[in-house]
Amino acid sequence: MHIPDGFLSLPVSAGTIALSSSYGVYCHKKIKENIKKQDIPLIACITAFIFAAQMLNFPVLAGTSGHFMGSTLAVFLFGPYISFFIMTIVLVMQALLFGDGGLLAIGANVLNMAVVGPLVAYFVIKYGKKVLRKESLAIFMASLLSIVTASIFCSIQVSASGIISFNKILIAMVGVHTLIGIGEGLITIATVSFLVKTNIVKELKNVEA
Amino acid sequence: MLKHKRVILFLFISVILAFLLSPFASSSPDGLEWVAGTKGFIEHAESFIFWKNSWMPDYQAPFISNSILSTSVAGLVGVLVCFAVATAFFFIYKKRG
Numbered sequence: 001m002h003i004p005d006g007f008l009s010l011p012v013s014a015g016t017i018a019l020s021s022s023y024g025v026y027c028h029k030k031i032k033e034n035i036k037k038q039d040i041p042l043i044a045c046i047t048a049f050i051f052a053a054q055m056l057n058f059p060v061l062a063g064t065s066g067h068f069m070g071s072t073l074a075v076f077l078f079g080p081y082i083s084f085f086i087m088t089i090v091l092v093m094q095a096l097l098f099g100d101g102g103l104l105a106i107g108a109n110v111l112n113m114a115v116v117g118p119l120v121a122y123f124v125i126k127y128g129k130k131v132l133r134k135e136s137l138a139i140f141m142a143s144l145l146s147i148v149t150a151s152i153f154c155s156i157q158v159s160a161s162g163i164i165s166f167n168k169i170l171i172a173m174v175g176v177h178t179l180i181g182i183g184e185g186l187i188t189i190a191t192v193s194f195l196v197k198t199n200i201v202k203e204l205k206n207v208e209a
Numbered sequence: 210m211l212k213h214k215r216v217i218l219f220l221f222i223s224v225i226l227a228f229l230l231s232p233f234a235s236s237s238p239d240g241l242e243w244v245a246g247t248k249g250f251i252e253h254a255e256s257f258i259f260w261k262n263s264w265m266p267d268y269q270a271p272f273i274s275n276s277i278l279s280t281s282v283a284g285l286v287g288v289l290v291c292f293a294v295a296t297a298f299f300f301i302y303k304k305r306g
Contacts, residue, residue: 001241006257007250040299041216047295048220048288052227055268055284057235064243065235085302089295093287099263102254154241163250172248176240200215 001154001177002094003109005102009161016157017107023115024088027081035082042200046074047086049191051093058183066180069150071117072125072143072188077201080122087114108157112150121146136189143188144181151177220292227284231268232277 008016035043050070057065070090074083091109094100101109121142128138151173159166195201238246245251265271265283273279 001239003241004254005259006254007245035299035303037300037303040296040303041213042219043299044292044295045216045219045223048292049223049226051291052223052231052284052288055227055231055234055287057237057239059235059237060240063237064240065237066240067234085298086295089298090291093291093294095260095263097264097287097290098268098283099258099260099266100268103260151240158250163253164248168248169244172244173240176243180240195219198215198218200219 001112001151001173002091002101003105003112003154003158005104007102007158007161007163008105008108012157012161013104013107015107016105016111020107020110020115023111024084027084030081031085043078043082043086046077047089050074050086051090053187053191054090054094060176060179060183064176066176066183068184068187069113069117069147070188071113071150072121072139072146072184073191075118075121075142076125076139076188076192077195080118083118084114087118108154112153112157116153117146117150120149136193139189139192140185143185144178147177147181147184148174220288223288223292224285227288228281231284232280 050068050073053068053070055067057067060066071083071087074086078086088110091101091106091113095103095106095109124142124145125138128141129135132138132141152170155166155169155173158164159169192201237243242251245254265286268280268283268287269276270279270282270286273282
């Protein structure tokens with residue numbers, strides 16, 4: 001759901017850039033002390049992995065596709081604050097080098113995929129573990145809801161820019177992204193179980209910031 | 210040492226995904242593009258391109274004519290750039306704290 005330039009009005013672009021950067025400052029204050037030097041290679045690896053997996057569009061319905069977002073994976077491993085920077089690095093590189101997602105729309109894309117997605121994932125994993133009992137189920141729900149919520153925010157931003165009515169875009173966006181969210185859930189669970197099997201997760205237990 | 214081996218393994222997996230699988234990813238429009246197409250506001254994006262200098266537009270390396278290899282190379286470059294930028298960012302971050 002990378003928003004290209006042209007969809008957003010100037011106030012929406014500017015407003016989302018302001019919101020995203022203030023949240024960035026907040027994250028910066030939160031992680032100052034909590035990031036360990038020896039974990040940086042793995043954080044960088046996950047950043048690279050998320051970029052790679054985001055390239056792999058899978059077909060959803062006839063004529064449309066979706067791809068992994070990765071905020072649930074990042075949150076599960078590193079918590080929401082480090083995840084903000086992981087997702088933001090991926091989004092900035094995509095916009096600058098590959099023209100994927102607009103440069104004026106970067107604030108909105110960061111807000112949806114580096115702020116909202118990770119926060120939803122964080123709270124669903126945190127409270128979902130107790131309600132759903134199984135961690136994998138909580139991860140699946142976190143993935144699904146992070147995508148769907150991000151798509152709702154995307155709908156709000158695009159419709160607030162005045163190019164389409166909110167009701168029209170919302171139903172279509174949520175419909176498609178529910179299906180994409182199922183894909184997100186399956187990929188996240190597969191990746192997490194791989195990382196558990198290779199013991200990478202165990203070493204990360206103290207990283208969470 | 211062991212941990213670095215695992216890190217390298219994981220980076221290697223990302224490289225494989227980006228290099229070997231990316232040309233075979235679905236080329237259908239993604240969720241938002243599809244909605245924009247069916248609801249008739251896609252032309253807002255097509256008529257307005259703000260950033261004209263992206264190095265590899267649409268994940269195609271412009272200096273390679275073979276479209277499969279072109280996507281592969283774009284993927285490879287992206288993975289390595291993301292790894293490098295994230296490493297640099299977090300190290301500088303840690304230093305300045």
